[in-house]
Amino acid sequence: MKRKILIVDDEWNMRNLLKIYLSNDYEITEAVDGIEALRLVKTSDFDLILLDIMLPQMTGWEVCKEIRGMKSTPILMLTARNELKDKVQGLEVGADDYLIKPFEPEELLARVKALLRRVDLNTDQKEKILSFGSGKLIIEIESRKVLIDSETLEFTPKEFELLYTIASNPKRVFTREVLLDILWGFNDSRDARTVDTHIKNIRVKVKEKGFNYLPIETVWGVGYKFKLPDDSYES
Template sequence: MKRKILIVDDEWNMRNLLSIYLSKDYDVVEAKDGEEAIRFVKTTELDLIILDIMMPYMNGWDVCVEVRKIKSTPILMLTARNELKDKVHGLEIGADDYLIKPFEPEELLARVKAIIRRTDLNTDIKDEVLSFGSDILVIDSYSRKVFIEGKIVDLTPKEFVLLHTLASNPKRVFTREILLEILWGLNGSRDTRTVDTHIKNIRVKIKEKELNYVPIETVWGVGYKFNYPEESL
């Protein structure tokens, strides 16, 4: 069975172009605006969402936020802007990757395949429950949920994999480059600050819950490591 991809763009020409590139290998469905996209997400099992940012009424960022409230489906955002702040914002709200317009079809296909492949690999995380500090931190790989001090912390798929990776190797210090490879595969064009953004997202979500324990420690000049509950309280 072909993987299903939702294309969200207000321009018919772009939806048609993307569909031509992808329809040979994927089952493609289309949405012309954000509201239609949200309806698809609620009613259809999707493997990937290709989401244009600049749309009227409900832009791609708003759609991404709404999708993340209900689904963890990978999101590839399309943008004509190459500003770092736009990329960082997209990552902060839950996007998985960016593709800058104009793009070559080979790059589109390569990114789509890479995202789906990484998603498949991430679902292969060993089913287990990691618990630290008398259940101060619980990472449930069955449900892919994280509990800190008994409160659930909603993480995106990549945030979950990032935290799970650190917690599964509690004595290891990971460089940004290694974490970048684990989460996105080898991609020389990607900035290692992407990792910093995801770490920041996790910490912000913990702070919003008014929790005292942060399970990720910065190792200055190197990268990140797991922070045992006993070391943070």
């Protein structure tokens, strides 16, 4: 069975070009704007979403953020703009990769295959439940839930993936570049603040629940590592 890809672009020529490149290997669905894209995402399951940034009514960034509130489907953003701030903004709202127009078909196919392969690999390697501190912190993989003292915390898909990656290797110190490579598929040091932003969001959400416990701690000059819950934190 073919994997399903949603193409979101208001330009017919671009949608048609993408279909030409991808339709042999994938089942293609099209949306001409963000409103239609969100309707399709709510009612159907896709393996990958190709999302243009410059859309009518809603920007691709806004659409990406809305999708991330619902599903963890990989998102490859497409843009004619090559500014670093645009790339960082897309990654911060939950995009998995970024492709600059115009692009060669070989590069598009390689990015698509890499995203789908990374999702398959992550799914195969994950344990179903991680539990720490006699159940004080529980990470449920299939339901994508995080609980501290039985209190559920709401994380975006990328925040969940980041916490899971670090928690599943509790003795390892991760550099920003390694985390970028694992979770976003590249390790450009210029985008390191993307990692910092997601970790800050995780910490803020934990504190907002009233817990004096940070599951990810900073190793100064190196990166980040997991912190085990213990009796010293307050709830």
